[in-house]
Amino acid sequence: MTWEAANGRFLAASLEWLREVLRRPGEEVPTAAVEEAEAINPPPALTVLAARLGLSRFERDTLLLCAAVELDPSIAGLCAEAHGNPHMAYPTFGLALRVLPDPAWEAVSPQGGLRYWQLIEGVSGQGVVSAPLRAAERAVNYLKGLNSLDDRLSPLVTPLARTELSASQQRVAEEVASQWALAGPVQLTGADEAAKRQITAHAAELSGLAAYRLEASALPAQPVELDLLARSWQREAALLPLALYLEDEGGARFLDRITGPAVLAVREGGPGLRSIEASPPTxxxxxxxxxxxxxxxxxxxxxxxxxxxxxxxxxxxxxxxxxxxxxxxxxxxxxxTRPRLDGRAQRLESTASWDDLVLPEQSRRLLGEIADQVGQRTRVHETWGFGERGLGLSVLFAGPSGTGKTMAAEVLANRLALDLYRIDLSTVVSKYIGETEKNLRKLFDAAEGAILFFDEAESLFGKRGEVRDAHDRYATIEVDYLLQRMEAHRGLAILATNMRSALDTAFMRRLRFVVEFAFPGPVERKTMWQKAFPTRAPCEGLDFGRLAQLQTSGAMIRTIALNAAFLAAAAGSSITIETVLAAARTEFRKLELPVPERDFRR
Structure with missing residues (x-):
């Protein structure tokens, strides 16, 4: 006989026993047939439910009474006869206390198993004893052997799919499963959210559980509603059984209200729970x-x-x-792996090459060393064991505006075939204590492995003067946290500044390289002018030596060349020295620079 058939046989015997109890209130009704039908393995659903939810024998029989009306309509008439009122064709607590064996008043209380686990419905604040009772649909289905997640809970949770894990991740999953068996919930720490979910799913399978994710945004704000949801989850976790995956601080509110197998996924571990680190494969x-x-x-x-x-x-x-x-x-x-940075960074298309850079040999050599260090990380960090000293590569690009700092970052990104993100520190730094670190943590976690370019670094890394108040102390903490994350960043982090002298020397010591970008001299400017015009551009009679006398940066030269091309195109002519000088005059005025006419005459 299948379990389903045996469970049905048990229900039939239990309903027959209940009919006799209602027909003969106050008399002892034999239970031999029920006990014989109950002696199956696995036990009947009602027996399992009562054991897992800690119901007393009276609570179990009361639940059977309430469910019996749904399972056998004739039970309603027997309830009316037992009440002595044809209009009361339904069970009540009063009826249960009068006709069922071993009655216990505690079953009526809100903390009793029937009401606490929301197994019955219809009880109001008044008239608890006389209120019509009905079994919750979830309970009725369970008694019939239909065990699926409550319809009221299923829209709020998502099943975690089990995927293949690496050997190191499998060991973490085994540790989580062991901790569940010993002490219940754990914290999974680390930046890799996918790894935490996969490890949880694997730990649940090892424990014979189904894992579900409950997002913090789905949690009710009101404590009473949160308590009811926690009870529903705890009931489902016992009946199915389940493991729960929660995230961040919002999930901690819910975790405080439940017990059993659960994971709180956090970036960094906190007090109260065992912390286990979850990482991607090595x-x-x-x-x-x-x-x-x-x-x-x-x-x-x-x-x-x-x-x-x-x-x-x-x-x-x-x-x-x-x-x-x-x-x-x-x-x-x-x-x-392209990160989602929520507007805190701009991805730059990296098309510049080494040939586009016009820099002193020392600066070019340092850029080459930076690229080589990124490419040789595996050998040095993993094979040679230097990874314990930090994985990050932090460098500083220092020089006046327009001298090629951004282009150099693009050249490195192009050379290494990596994404480059320019960080706007104004969107990251917050006046509210703790928010800056939170923003930085999200930024670095999302951009793991990418090249990060922090422009105008002096706004955050300026020299620290006397600490006058809590805000000054906290600003130092923010900077230290940023440097710490840069040193741990599994990628290249570039700080760019127009004012190296404004930076604190204590920060400079924590950088791997400092690359100087000096304002170009005549020789460098001549080369930049020659590179500014594509070979297909219709140039005529350009005197690059003459143009090199203009006090321009590389960025200005590129802008002037482009504007000169548009002037020539509008005039239907070639790009001449006159059009370039006209565009230069416009650029100088735009930047509010002196415009000596002798420098702009042919």
Missing amino acids: PAERALAWREALGSDQPVIDALAAQFALDLPGIAAVAAVAGADPEKVWQECRVR
């Missing part, structure tokens, strides 16, 4: 997965493993889309 594990996915040991594999913190399903998905072409694989990884 670079070595990613390299192994890339070799299996690409079917070869290509030289690009170590670079892929070091740069992109993809999980194992992500690596397989990239290989399925891009095949074994290294360039296509790299580009697909860039797209899949």
